[in-house]
Structure formats: C-alpha cells, structure tokens
Amino acid sequence: MLGLNRKDFQLLLLVIVLTALAPFFLNPFPVESSLAQFNAGYPDLMQRFVIFGIFAIGFNILFGLTGYLSFGHAAFLGAGSYAAIWMMKLLTMNIIPAVTLSIIVAGVFSLAVGFISLRRSGIYFSILTLAFAQMSYSLAYSVLTPITGGETGLQPKISDPRIFDGPLAAGASPRASLFGLEMNSTYEMAVGGWLFTFNVGYYIAAILMVISFYVAIRIFRSPFGLMLRAVKSNQNRLGYTGVSSRPYTLAAFVISGMYAGLAGGLLVAMDSQAGAERMFWTASGEVVLMTILGGAGTLIGPVLGAGLIKYLENIVSKINETVLTAWFDWMPSVLQDILVAVVYPFVGKGWHLTLGLMFMLVVIFLPGGLMEGLARIGALFSRKPKSSDDNVDGAAKPSPAE
Amino acid sequence: MSIAEDMANEPDRGFERGTPNSVLHIDDVHKSFAGLHALSDVDLDVREGETHAIIGPNGAGKSTLLNVCVGRLKPDRGAVVFDGHVLTGKAPHEINQLGVARVFQTPEVFPDLTILENIMLPALSKRDGQFKLNPFKLFSKETAIRDEAEQVAESVGLQSQLTAHASSMSRGDKRRLELAMGLIQHPRLLLLDEPTAGMARHDTNATIDLLKKIKEGGMTKVIIEHDMHVVFSLADRISVLAGGRIIAQGTPEEIKDDPKVKEAYLGEEQV
Numbered sequence: 063m064l065g066l067n068r069k070d071f072q073l074l075l076l077v078i079v080l081t082a083l084a085p086f087f088l089n090p091f092p093v094e095s096s097l098a099q100f101n102a103g104y105p106d107l108m109q110r111f112v113i114f115g116i117f118a119i120g121f122n123i124l125f126g127l128t129g130y131l132s133f134g135h136a137a138f139l140g141a142g143s144y145a146a147i148w149m150m151k152l153l154t155m156n157i158i159p160a161v162t163l164s165i166i167v168a169g170v171f172s173l174a175v176g177f178i179s180l181r182r183s184g185i186y187f188s189i190l191t192l193a194f195a196q197m198s199y200s201l202a203y204s205v206l207t208p209i210t211g212g213e214t215g216l217q218p219k220i221s222d223p224r225i226f227d228g229p230l231a232a233g234a235s236p237r238a239s240l241f242g243l244e245m246n247s248t249y250e251m252a253v254g255g256w257l258f259t260f261n262v263g264y265y266i267a268a269i270l271m272v273i274s275f276y277v278a279i280r281i282f283r284s285p286f287g288l289m290l291r292a293v294k295s296n297q298n299r300l301g302y303t304g305v306s307s308r309p310y311t312l313a314a315f316v317i318s319g320m321y322a323g324l325a326g327g328l329l330v331a332m333d334s335q336a337g338a339e340r341m342f343w344t345a346s347g348e349v350v351l352m353t354i355l356g357g358a359g360t361l362i363g364p365v366l367g368a369g370l371i372k373y374l375e376n377i378v379s380k381i382n383e384t385v386l387t388a389w390f391d392w393m394p395s396v397l398q399d400i401l402v403a404v405v406y407p408f409v410g411k412g413w414h415l416t417l418g419l420m421f422m423l424v425v426i427f428l429p430g431g432l433m434e435g436l437a438r439i440g441a442l443f444s445r446k447p448k449s450s451d452d453n454v455d456g457a458a459k460p461s462p463a464e
Numbered sequence: 465m466s467i468a469e470d471m472a473n474e475p476d477r478g479f480e481r482g483t484p485n486s487v488l489h490i491d492d493v494h495k496s497f498a499g500l501h502a503l504s505d506v507d508l509d510v511r512e513g514e515t516h517a518i519i520g521p522n523g524a525g526k527s528t529l530l531n532v533c534v535g536r537l538k539p540d541r542g543a544v545v546f547d548g549h550v551l552t553g554k555a556p557h558e559i560n561q562l563g564v565a566r567v568f569q570t571p572e573v574f575p576d577l578t579i580l581e582n583i584m585l586p587a588l589s590k591r592d593g594q595f596k597l598n599p600f601k602l603f604s605k606e607t608a609i610r611d612e613a614e615q616v617a618e619s620v621g622l623q624s625q626l627t628a629h630a631s632s633m634s635r636g637d638k639r640r641l642e643l644a645m646g647l648i649q650h651p652r653l654l655l656l657d658e659p660t661a662g663m664a665r666h667d668t669n670a671t672i673d674l675l676k677k678i679k680e681g682g683m684t685k686v687i688i689e690h691d692m693h694v695v696f697s698l699a700d701r702i703s704v705l706a707g708g709r710i711i712a713q714g715t716p717e718e719i720k721d722d723p724k725v726k727e728a729y730l731g732e733e734q735v
Contacts (some may be wrong), residue, residue: 065602067604122465229613267698281600285601285606286596286598287603288603290584292577295574295576299568299572301535302534302560302561302566302568303585303589304557304561304590304594304649305595306555306557306558309594309595310595313597457487
C-alpha cells in the first residue's frame with residue numbers, strides 16, 4: 063500500500079489514527095478533576111507536538127541515518143520562521159505562500175551551511191554547524207534587525223501591505239488562515255465532565271506531519287536511504303565501493319534543513335510571530351535530545367521524543383509549590399513538607415532537571431531510546447524467539463521494532 | 465592470447481613498459497613513510513585477462529602498492545595508469561567507477577547493514593554511479609540486483625544467512641562477503657589482498673575454485689597472497705616484491721627457479 067510494506071503501512075496508519083484522535087486521548091482527565099493539569103489536549107501544545115515532530119523526523123534523516131550530528135538545525139527552523147512571517151506581512155495571511163517559502167529558504171540556507179560544514183566529519187562537523195547557528199542567531203538579534211525585528215521579533219501588523227488580502231474590517235487584526243479557515247478557530251465538545259478541543263491549526267499541522275512521516279519512510283526504504291545508512295556504518299569503505307559520500311550527506315543535510323524550515327513556517331502559521339530565540343543553540347540541542355530520547359535511526363522514535371519533551375516542558379513546568387502542597391495534603395505535615403521540598407526542584411522551573419535525569423537514564427540503560435524500551439517490553443510479552451529478519455529493511459540502529 | 469604464447473614473448477626482465485595489452489600500468493612508483501622506502505622504482509604491467517600475483521616477505525610493500533592503486537595512498541613519484549586513465553590523484557570512488565574493485569585484507573564491510581544489503585550496495589553504485597538522488601525509489605523493488613546478489617552470495621557460500629547483520633559474521637565469513645562485494649561489480653580489474661588469509665584449507669580450496677571460475681570470464685586480477693598453494697594454483701604471472709623493489713617477474717615456473725627469489729623469499733617458505 064502506497065509503496066510501503068505491511069509493517070510500515072501499519073505504522074503509518076497508527077500515526078494517522080493517533081494524530082487524528084489526539085484531542086481525545088491527550089485529555090484523559092475530566093476538567094474538574096485535580097489531574098486535569100496533566101491534560102495536554104489543548105491546541106497550543108498539540109500544535110507543538112506535531113510541529114516539533116516534523117522537526118525531529120527531518121533531523122533524524124540526517125543524524126539517524128548518516129550519523130552526522132548537527133548542532134545547528136534551529137538556524138534552519140528560524141530561517142523558515144522569518145521567511146513565513148515576511149510572506150504574511152507582504153503577500154497574504156494565507157499560510158500556503160508562508161509555509162512554501164519557509165521550506166525553500168531553509169533549503170537554500172542549509173545547502174550553503176551544509177556545503178561548508180560537511181567538509182569535516184565527527185566533532186568538527188558538529189562544531190561547524192553550531193558556529194553557523196550561533197552566527198545566525200547573533201545576526202538575527204543585532205545587525206539584521208531591519209529584516210528580523212531584532213529583540214522584539216516580527217508580527218503581522220495592521221499597517222502591513224498584504225497585497226493579496228483585501229483591507230481588514232475596522233478593529234480586526236490580521237489572522238493566519240487557509241483560504242479563510244482561521245488557524246486558531248476551534249470546536250469544543252463537552253462529553254460528561256470532559257472537554258475535547260478540535261483546532262484547525264492542529265489538524266493542518268498534523269496532516270503535514272503525516273505527509274512528512276510518509277516521505278521519511280520512503281527515504282528510509284530507498285536505495286538513497288541505504289547509502290545514507292552505509293555512510294554511518296562505514297564511510298571509508300563506501301568510497302572503495304564507488305560511492306561518493308559527500309553529495310549523499312549534503313542531500314540528507316538539505317532534506318533535514320527543509321523539514322526544519324517547514325516546522326519553522328508552521329510555528330509562524332500557528333502563532334503569527336517570529337523571533338531570534340528560535341535559532342538559539344539550546345533549540346538546536348533540543349531536537350538532538352528529542353531524536354536520541356526517542357531512538358535515533360528509528361522511524362517513529364523522534365516523534366515520540368518530541369512529544370515527550372514538549373509534554374514535560376509544558377506540563378511539568380506548570381506544577382508549582384501550591385500544586386505540590388495540595389497533592390501531599392493528606393500526609394502528616396512534616397512528611398508533606400519533606401516531600402514537597404524533595405520533589406520541588408524537579409518540577410516547575412526545574413523541569414530541565416527531570417529532563418536531564420530522564421535523558422541520562424535513557425542513554426545509559428536504553429541507548430536505542432524509547433523505541434528500544436518498547437521493543438524490550440514487546441519481547442517480554444511475545445514468547446516467540448526474536449526472528450533475525452526483523453531488521454531486514456529496518457532501521458540502522460539497535461531497536462528492531464518500530 | 466594463450467599463456468604459452470605469453471611466455472614465449474616474455475623478455476628476460478619479465479616486464480616492459482606499456483605493453484600493448486597492458487590494462488594496469490604502474491610506472492616508476494615511489495612511496496616512503498617517514499624516510500622508510502616502502503616502494504621504490506616499482507614498474508609493473510598487468511595484462512588484460514591475466515591473474516597477476518604479487519608475492520614477497522612481510523613488509524615488502526605489497527599492500528602499499530595496492531593502496532596506491534586504489535587511491536588510498538598518493539605516491540611520492542610516478543603514476544598508476546588503468547586503461548588509459550591516470551589513477552594517481554583520483555579519489556577512491558572515482559577509481560572504483562572506472563572499474564577497479566578491491567577486496568580488502570582486513571574485512572571492511574558495513575557492519576550495520578545486512579549481508580544482502582552489503583552485497584547489493586556495490587552493484588547499486590555500479591549501476592547508479594557515484595551519486596544518485598532517488599529517495600522515492602523502493603529498495604525492495606531492486607529485484608534484478610537482489611537476484612544477482614543472491615547468486616553471488618551462493619557462489620561464495622553465504623546464501624544461508626542473507627538477512628543477518630554483517631556485524632554478526634565470523635571473520636572468515638566476512639572475507640567471503642568482501643569477495644562477494646568485489647565480484648558483484650564485475651570489475652575490469654579486481655585487486656585481491658590476501659583473499660584466503662585466515663581461511664581453513666577447505667575454504668581456501670573453494671575460494672581458489674571460485675577465482676578460477678571467474679577467470680574464465682576474462683576478469684583481470686591482481687592478487688597478493690602468502691599462501692604459495694594459492695599463488696601457484698591461480699597465477700599466470702608472478703611479481704616478487706622485496707624491500708620495496710620488484711626483484712623478479714615471470715611465470716610461476718620461472719619464479720620457482722629464480723635464485724634471487726629463493727634467497728629473498730621462497731627459501732624461508734619451503735615451497
């Protein structure tokens with residue numbers, strides 16, 4: 063089906079079903095319950111899940127397949143964002159030109175950066191990409207202020223030309239849309255104590271993520287993908303086999319840069335703003351964490367990693383001292399104070415500590431990421447011995463299941 | 465041209481520059497590492513269709529010579545010419561695309577790929593050139609190349625475990641995989657660096673038979689080998705390398721009787 067084997071097609075179907083039904087299962091707790099703060103089914107967060115999913119899927123094509131670790135991919139995401147916001151300011155609030163140009167600009171930018179950075183491999187390649195990204199960040203923050211808005215960033219203004227759009231109604235503000243369908247329009251459905259939110263922007267981003275995911279599967283399963291995996295496995299030998307690895311790594315770099323650009327364009331489509339902080343090196347590091355946490359080189363791992371990190375960032379960071387005190391209210395007050403004091407550093411503003419610990423545990427005990435964890439759990443429950451052809455055309459790295 | 469005619473034409477020194485049917489011409493190659501002369505004044509012609517063995521004691525410069533041929537090392541002086549193309553200064557993948565394949569002494573396979581993928585990869589690169597952007601083509605639809613890879617795998621005795629990862633193979637099996645990766649390209653020139661080292665006698669004989677069989681297909685081969693049984697079973701001509709110089713060249717019979725060779729090499733080997 064669609065050129066995929068049965069297993070890949072099932073995986074694609076699973077991703078389609080999960081993204082389509084996300085508003086339901088991300089909101090498992092009734093609105094009034096004390097656990098409602100763990101609900102992740104609100105538009106802003108769901109959009110981030112799929113957009114950063116796209117970012118991680120693309121990053122995985124470079125890092126997961128070829129092993130080249132870029133520490134500068136946020137620069138392409140940022141470039142995509144700026145391209146998109148300018149389309150919105152100059153042409154139209156329709157997201158199609160914005161997203162299209164964001165992919166093109168990020169592609170051209172990554173071609174230039176990749177061409178230079180890929181002259182080196184290993185740690186030197188990583189440092190070169192990091193240097194480029196930090197240069198881009200600094201430029202966007204300072205000298206390029208006329209184009210990037212510097213510190214304040216860019217937003218569509220009422221006074222912008224928007225030559226394809228008619229004049230705004232009095233008092234209305236420009237809103238991103240797809241042929242009149244506004245990104246932030248939502249439909250809410252109340253069932254019993256539960257409230258489910260269906261958001262136009264989320265579904266548009268989700269459709270693009272499914273397409274991105276499908277494209278990634280096809281790349282994984284192509285002769286081109288085989289060459290990329292061979293680069294990671296033994297780049298030196300590849301030359302003696304008649305393959306020039308530079309163009310392959312450059313192609314992978316540009317493809318992943320275009321994915322990053324798409325993600326950046328979609329961020330703008332959702333929140334109509336762009337700023338230099340999207341290019342900061344921590345943003346580049348985040349996508350590395352997502353990919354490794356989920357399982358580099360697996361198909362769906364990076365998406366899971368992106369979801370997990372965005373969930374922690376948005377949910378765990380909301381837990382403050384008051385919430386903690388309420389949780390442990392039923393305990394004797396001494397015990398309550400101790401527990402609050404112990405847990406407090408790991409939540410709220412300290413959510414990075416939780417993330418760091420989780421990352422350490424995964425890297426030490428599950429080098430293949432969450433996907434390796436799932437595969438091990440799967441192996442516990444299936445009695446049949448692991449057949450060796452699990453990996454025939456599977457991922458390059460340890461985890462057999464995807 | 466038959467081997468008998470070949471021998472009749474053989475001049476005393478055993479080689480001359482740029483013989484008309486020469487496919488690989490190594491011209492006055494020098495290579496030194498930190499003052500140590502690994503190769504000096506090496507001249508060598510390999511003729512179309514022949515199996516040319518290069519023998520010599522350890523450290524004689526045999527592997528260095530192959531490394532110069534495939535672009536891994538750049539000679540300090542001299543040139544390597546293959547079929548009218550100067551190989552010196554070309555990148556390894558360009559040399560391979562001209563039709564020169566190398567079977568490595570220490571197996572250099574792709575450990576994270578399956579055995580079948582390892583064998584198919586050189587065939588893909590031969591068909592598609594050094595780079596092809598085909599991200600939407602399906603690898604699983606490459607049936608012609610897969611069928612051929614399965615045949616080659618069978619010919620080297622690897623047919624039973626094609627879906628296993630190459631990292632799980634024994635050293636001996638990796639050597640066979642190396643051989644399969646070279647053979648599937650049908651190169652015009654195959655450079656074999658001790659293809660049977662570390663193999664059991666039974667496997668060595670199987671490899672000899674295989675190499676004899678492909679010789680009938682007209683593939684030119686240069687083979688570096690320590691095992692004199694292999695050398696004398698396969699070689700049409702032999703060059704003896706000692707101390708970075710070619711000290712003798714000729715048919716197996718001539719080499720066996722050459723006093724210089726006995727002194728430098730065969731004496732200690734007890735043929």
